[in-house]
Amino acid sequence: MHTVRIGQNGEEIPAAGLGCMGMSGGYGPANDTESIATIHAALDAGLRLIDTGDFYGMGHNEMLVGDALKGGKRHKAFLSVKFGALHGPDGVLMGYDLRPAAVKNFLTYSLRRLRTDYVDLYQPARYDRTVPIEDTLGAIFDLRSAGYVRHIGLSEVSGRTLRRVSQIYPISALQAEYSLFSRGIEGEVLPAARELKIPLVAYGVLSRGLISDATLDNQVTMGEVRARMPRFAPSNYMRNRALIEALAGIAQQRGVSIVQLAFAWLRSRGDDIMPLIGARRREQLAEALKGLALTLSPEELSAIEQSVPHEAVAGERYGPQAMRHLDSELSG
Template sequence: MPQQRPLGPFTVSAIGLGCMNICHAYGPPVPEAQAERLLLAALDDGVTHFDTAALYGFGASETLIGKVLAPHRHRFTLASKCGMQGVDLKGDGQLVRVIDGRPETLRATCEASLRRLRTEVIDLYYLHRWDKQVPVEESVGALGDLVRAGKIRAVGLSEVSAATLRKAHAEYPISAVQTEYSLWTRNPEIAVLDACREIGAAFVAFSPTARGFLAIDLDPQAFDAKDIRRAMPRFTPAHWAANQRLLPAYRALAAEVGCTPAQLSIAWLLHKAPHILPLPGTGHVDHLLENNRADGVRLSADVMQRLEALINQHTVSGNRYSEQSNREVDTEVFA
């Protein structure tokens, strides 16, 4: 049986499945039949934590999960997100990404998500981004109202600082925080990991394989035109060569441990703290099964120390986000 960890009031597989890749962000959506096989394979392999968002594919991810997994709804914990979605601003049918944390928008987004997901309740509902034009207490208060209305069961936040987390938690209990965390993105170690532990919230680590950098051979020049990594400094020529130089020693450590590079990156997170839940995403069943086996990898204190000395905020070249994306998040950054 896969390792289990608490996710707010729920107990789920320690390794979940992020459902962005199937329709959004890293190029064209995977074929629907392939995505269906992936979701069912995850369920059959013991994954009980599925994570999506209204933003992903502008509803396409939620729609697919509803179509494929609704008959199995009792077998898994369902997480989704609001506060960042596609909006037709010009009335021409072209959706653009908008951050909107107003209570009325969050309520409407939730209703639309429930219809797409074909469920009566979403287990864990995140504020995908804090809309800095709206006090976080107002947005979280609206999510608390959705809990009381029986639309959702627990509230989460994504990409927030420890200070914002505490403000939000004072308004309504926060069950989980989701933020990018991997060997090459260590920002949560500044404050929010400790803040989660203090308030009893789970920490869900998305992009645990460093957006594929620690998992597979990548060629940023071959990325699809719509691949979001094209806008991320670490994948640009100015930084890519320096970052690639970290990989031979990293892969040698994986071979020493007896696991794949992807499994090593996920296992590192599992060893960091019991309230951390890695959330890898993929469009391929073989990668899914490979990722899930990471919960059986055992790392010694020596290997942990060597990994962290090799890949950290001082050895990785470039910011994780563009200037625009950095303005949209509230996470702490290293000096």
């Protein structure tokens, strides 16, 4: 697998990562033993980027990752942590807290849960307009100067915001949703990241499991994340399923799974894109890695894009409340 440089003078790491959110129950019950085995399998396969968030499973995910990295494995991982989301005990998102003191407090807890004394990439999960983002990033910059954080990242910001803050702080990576079903970033966000030479960490490559053989087999379980996603609402789901049927034909012709086709398509979008594999089982990880190793022909790429015209995808990528927190959707 090719590598991507993180930060101007930073190290090069393999251009894909393991996203651990699903290991803390977002998509239904997960098994900690299998989750840890999946993290180990990712590191054994040469991946380094391990993505978590302090609010994934309300701390469970970081503790799981910390457990997986015990016994001398910490140095193998390039730990990416998102922070800032506030949830009630019922799991409902109450907003974000990105005040500088909150940033430092969040990191203190994350370091303990992750059993480490530094995080490689630290980023606010969203840009919350109640606190100037410059203040939030200033707090991460202080943490970086003190050695607790190695790189500053951002998630789901617009191209305009990325350009503005990059003039003040060194931004090493941008996390954004990018898949055959979610191509909005091609308008302004991706061109801005490319102009600034900031690699893009792509999440939701399978549109939360929608772009998969499980959709055709009606095997996708809702779980707490998908139940809130408009693309899984019954009327949208059936229209989206029809798009997956069209993709299935192309996958069959190539002799691969729909999941592999989705990862291969993302791989074709450029060497600066680092897909997150949202696997919670080793077999899923292996399937996705095979997809990333595929090269699609121009004919296959054009057949894929004809099968899934972006405007045919039914439903926004988040529900209305969550959409309001997406700077990337609000200002380009």
